Structures are given as structure tokens and as C-alpha cells.
Amino acid sequence: MAATDPLSRAFAALADPTRRDIVARLADGDATVGQLAEPYDITLQAVSKHLRVLTDAGVVRRDPEDRRAPVQLDAEVFALMTRWIERYRRQAEERYRRLDDLLAEHPTGDRTGLTGLADPTRRTDRTTGPEGGRA
Numbered sequence: 001m002a003a004t005d006p007l008s009r010a011f012a013a014l015a016d017p018t019r020r021d022i023v024a025r026l027a028d029g030d031a032t033v034g035q036l037a038e039p040y041d042i043t044l045q046a047v048s049k050h051l052r053v054l055t056d057a058g059v060v061r062r063d064p065e066d067r068r069a070p071v072q073l074d075a076e077v078f079a080l081m082t083r084w085i086e087r088y089r090r091q092a093e094e095r096y097r098r099l100d101d102l103l104a105e106h107p108t109g110d111r112t113g114l115t116g117l118a119d120p121t122r123r124t125d126r127t128t129g130p131e132g133g134r135a
Contacts, residue, residue: 013057
């Protein structure tokens with residue numbers, strides 16, 4: 001099943017190491033397809049296919065009518081990915097902060113009652129319920 005939402009398309013496009021490298025190079029500045037193809041031991045057609053995937057995902061943009069037009073990053077999709085990642089980074093930091101607070105309340109050797117905290121079957125996320133079963 002093809003990814004249809006912008007976030008999924010962007011992450012899927014960036015799953016390929018060559019495409020990630022192309023994006024890293026474009027972060028330094030716009031480049032033509034020929035310039036982007038130079039360091040790779042692949043055909044210009046293969047680079048164009050990678051660029052088509054990145055373009056379809058909204059990661060890069062270029063004028064399809066002008067083969068010599070530079071390819072450039074599209075900041076909008078990166079803002080979307082950043083917001084998504086930031087949300088989960090904040091949640092993870094909050095969990096670590098709570099764990100630090102809890103451990104500070106229980107000096108080493110006196111951690112009675114904390115034994116179930118590391119139990120992976122008690123985790124709660126989008127795919128499992130509070131006791132590890134399917135939500």
C-alpha cells in the first residue's frame with residue numbers, strides 16, 4: 001500500500017541512503033541533476049528516478065520543463081517532519097524527567113515498589129493497552 005499522507009511519503013522517500021545523501025548535498029545549496037549525479041556510480045536516469053521520488057514526496061522541487069533548472073529542498077515538508085519528531089522527543093524527555101524524579105526519591109538500595117516500572121508488558125502506546133494487550 002502506497003503512503004498517501006505527506007509525512008509518510010517524506011519518511012518513505014528518505015528511507016533510501018542515496019536519497020538522504022542527495023538531500024544532505026542540497027542542504028548546502030541548489031544543484032542541477034547533473035551536479036547531483038557526479039559523485040554516484042549510477043546512471044543519470046537512476047539519479048532522476050531518485051529525484052522523482054523526492055519530488056513526489058515533497059522533499060525537493062524543480063521545474064520539470066527545464067532539465068537544467070536547479071533542484072532545491074522544499075522547507076515545508078521538513079517543518080512537518082520536525083513537528084512530528086519534536087512531539088515524541090518532548091514526550092520521551094518528560095518520561096525521563098519523571099523517572100529521574102522517581103529515582104531521586106528512592107535512594108540506591110531502597111527501591112521497593114519500583115520493580116514493575118521496567119516491565120515492558122506494562123507499557124502504554126498507540127498499539128498496546130496499559131497491560132500490554134492490544135488496545
